[in-house]
Amino acid sequence: GQQLNQSPQSMFIQEGEDVSMNCTSSSIFNTWLWYKQDPGEGPVLLIALYKAGELTSNGRLTAQFGITRKDSFLNISASIPSDVGIYFCAPLTSGSRLTFGEGTQLTVNP
Amino acid sequence: DVKVTQSSRYLVKRTGEKVFLECVQDMDHENMFWYRQDPGLGLRLIYFSYDVKMKEKGDIPEGYSVSREKKERFSLILESASTNQTSMYLCASRTGGNEQFFGPGTRLTVL
Numbered sequence: 001g002q003q004l005n006q007s008p009q010s011m012f013i014q015e016g017e018d019v020s021m022n023c024t025s026s027s028i029f030n031t032w033l034w035y036k037q038d039p040g041e042g043p044v045l046l047i048a049l050y051k052a053g054e055l056t057s058n059g060r061l062t063a064q065f066g067i068t069r070k071d072s073f074l075n076i077s078a079s080i081p082s083d084v085g086i087y088f089c090a091p092l093t094s095g096s097r098l099t100f101g102e103g104t105q106l107t108v109n110p
Numbered sequence: 111d112v113k114v115t116q117s118s119r120y121l122v123k124r125t126g127e128k129v130f131l132e133c134v135q136d137m138d139h140e141n142m143f144w145y146r147q148d149p150g151l152g153l154r155l156i157y158f159s160y161d162v163k164m165k166e167k168g169d170i171p172e173g174y175s176v177s178r179e180k181k182e183r184f185s186l187i188l189e190s191a192s193t194n195q196t197s198m199y200l201c202a203s204r205t206g207g208n209e210q211f212f213g214p215g216t217r218l219t220v221l
Contacts, residue, residue, distance in 0.1 A: 009150065031208055042114070042200050042212030043153070088152060092208055096141070097168075100153040 003027075006089055006101030013079055014109050021104040022073035023089035031092035032065050032072040037103075038085045046087075047074070079108050113137070114213035116201055122219045129188040131216050133201030139211075141204040142184035144168075144176060146197040147215070153200060159184055191220045 003026045013019060023032075031050055035043035047058050049065035049072060056063050062075045072089055089101040117132035133142065141160055145153040145168075155168030157176040165176050173195060177185045184203075188195055198217050202210040 006152070033208065040214070042202070042214050044212070045209045048208060096204070096208065097155065097158070098208075098210060100145075102150055102152045 004089070004091070004099055004101050006104060008104060009102065010105040010107070012107045012109065015079060015081060017079050019076040019079055019083070019106060020073060021087055022071060023091075023101045024071040025091065026070070028069040029091035029093070030069065032063075033090040033092065033098065034061075034063050034072070034074050035088045035090055035100075036085050037088065043086075043088060076106075079106075081108050081110055084108050114201060114203055114211050116199075116213040116216050118216050119214060120217050120219075122221065123188075123191050124221050125192060127188075127191050127220075129191050129218065129220075131186040131188075131199055131201075131218070133184045133186070133203075133213055134182050135184075135203040135211070136182065137203065137205065137211075138181065139203035139205045140181070142178065143202040143204070143210060144174075144184065144186045145200045145202065146170070147200055148197050156186065191218075193220050196220045 006023045033048050034046045037043040047063040052069045053067045054065045060077045086103045088103050090098040093099050114135045143158040144156045147153050154170050159165045159178040175187045196219050198215050200215045201213040204210045
């Protein structure tokens with residue numbers, strides 16, 4: 001089966017710092033999604049990537065779909081306390097199912 | 111706004127009990143999903159449904175069953191709860207696009 005590796009598992013940063021996290025896979029995907037889960041809530045979609053090599057921005061968030069279609073990264077610039085949460089990559093697999101990475105737990109110290 | 115609601119935020123049950131987790135969505139979505147979330151393992155798909163009375167096994171269906179009698183409601187059933195089913199359970203729904211909309215989750219503890 002496909003293997004999906006998300007790193008880092010956790011990050012502890014100071015407010016204002018930039019953040020970078022990534023996912024790599026043994027399989028090729030045509031769509032990558034990035035979700036964020038706030039404490040005590042369900043995940044919410046942040047960014048969707050549909051084209052290999054595509055760089056997409058949403059405010060302070062930037063995500064890229066790797067050219068090999070086996071990886072993706074998410075960057076957050078100038079972090080703020082409300083960025084705290086768990087971030088998941090979720091490539092789209094067969095039958096429109098999503099496979100979720102293990103998650104990156106982000107802690108932002110004011 | 112899409113709203114996915116789950117019947118309980120916290121639930122405590124005993125080993126061997128039958129447990130029902132209910133999920134309701136209000137956007138007429140065809141597809142609904144049940145995941146469990148465990149630290150370091152991300153979200154793992156238990157079961158999903160493409161339409162009323164249809165169900166498909168996900169990656170970890172053992173020990174679970176589901177029911178979809180109405181389009182808006184998707185139930186997860188633990189026939190005989192065990193301690194290794196202590197987890198956070200998340201329900202999601204989806205229409206024709208790729209985005210899944212999640213409920214707030216049910217944290218189940220099996221003693």
